[in-house]
Amino acid sequence: MSSNIIDNLHWRYATKKFDPSKMLSDEKLKILKQTFNLTATSFGLQPLKLIVVSNPKLKEQLMPLSYHQSQVRDASHVLILCIEKSIDENFIVDHFKRVEGLRKTPRTILEPFEKDLIESFTEKNSAEIKDWMINQLYLTLGALLTVCAVEKIDACPMEGFQSEKYDALLGLDKKGLESVIVLPVGYRDESDFFINLKKVRRGVDELTIVID
Template sequence: MKNTITEALNWRYATKEFDTQKKVSDDDLKTILESARLAPSSFGIEPWKFLVVTNPELREKIRKVSYDQSKVTDASHLIILTRRTDASALVDEFVQRASTIEGASLEDLNSLKQNISGAIGRFSPEQYTLWSAKQTYIALGMMVETAALLKIDACPMEGFDATAVNEILGLSEKNLATVSMLPVGFRGEDLGATRKKVRRSFEDVVEFIG
C-alpha cells in the first residue's frame, strides 16, 4: 500500500492542460469529494462547503476572472472550496449534529459548545477568515491525493479573483467565501506531464528531533 501511495504522488502533477473529451465518472468524483468530507478539521467543526460547478456558462465566467486559465473550463469538473463565514451557526449545527449522531442531549453537550464558541469567539474577523481558510486546505490536500490514487489529474488553484467568484456564484448571501479551486479530469497535451518532479530531498525537508 505504501508503494502505491508513493507511486501515485510521484505520478501526479499540477495539470495545466486537460483533455476536454474525457470525463471523471460519478463514482470517482464522489470518492474524491468524500475524502474531503472526511477530512480532519479543528474541533471537527468542518467550516467548509465544496461546490461542483457544472454549468458551462458559469465556468466561462469564472475563467474570465481566473486569468483566462483553460483548466477552469476544460477539466471534467471544477470543484470550488469555500469557507463558512457564519461562525455562530457553524457551532450550533455541529453541536446539534453531535447530539443526533452520538445520542447525547444538547444539555450534556453544552460545555463542549461553550468551549468551541469561546475559542472561536476570541478570533478577530481577520483571524477567523485565516483560520477557516486554513481548514479547507486540509480537505484540498485530501482530494488531491485521492485523485492521484484514482489516476485522476487535478490542479490546486489560487490564481483567481475570489471576490469576483463569490459574486458570480452568489456566495455572500449563502454565508460562503471562496478559498481555492480544484479542476479535476484527465491530462491533455501538457508538457508538464513529461517533466521530472523537482523536489527537495527527504533529508532536506525532514528533521528528526530526539
C-alpha cells in the same frame, strides 16, 4: 500498498492542460465529495463548502475570472473550495446537535465543551476566525490532491482567480460563502508539456529531521 501510494504521488502533477473530451464518472466525483466531507477539521466544525461546476457555459464564464487559465474551461469539473463568511453561536450549537444525534452523547457531557467553544470564538476577531477557516480548507485541499493521485484523477490547485467575481457570478456571497481555492479536476491532455518533467523537490533527507 504504501509503495503504490508513493508511485501515485510521483504520477500526479499540477495539470496545465486537460482533455475536455474526458469526463469524471459519477463514482469518481462521489469519491471526491466524500473526501471533502471526511477530511479532519479543528473541533470537527467544517466551516467549509464545496461548489462543483460542470456546466460548459459556466466554466467558460469562469475562465476570464481565472486570468484566462484554460484548466477552468477544459477540466471535467471545477471544484471551488469555500469558507463560511462567519461562524456564530448557532453554527457551533448546530454542530453539537449533530454530535448528540449521531453519537447519543448526553447533553451533560456536551454542554461544557459547547460553552467553551462558543466563548473561544467570541474572543476571536473576524480576521482570526477567517485565518482559522482558511487553514481548515487547506487540510481538505491536501486530502483531495492525495485522493486524486490514488484515483488517477488529474488536478490543478489554483489561487490565481478573482474571488469576489467568482462569488458574484455563482451567487456564493448570497449563500454566506467566500471562495478561496479553485481545483479543476479531470484527465490530462497527453500533449501537456509538463507530463514528463521530473518532479522537483528538496528531498526527504533535507526536509525531515528525526529526533531519537
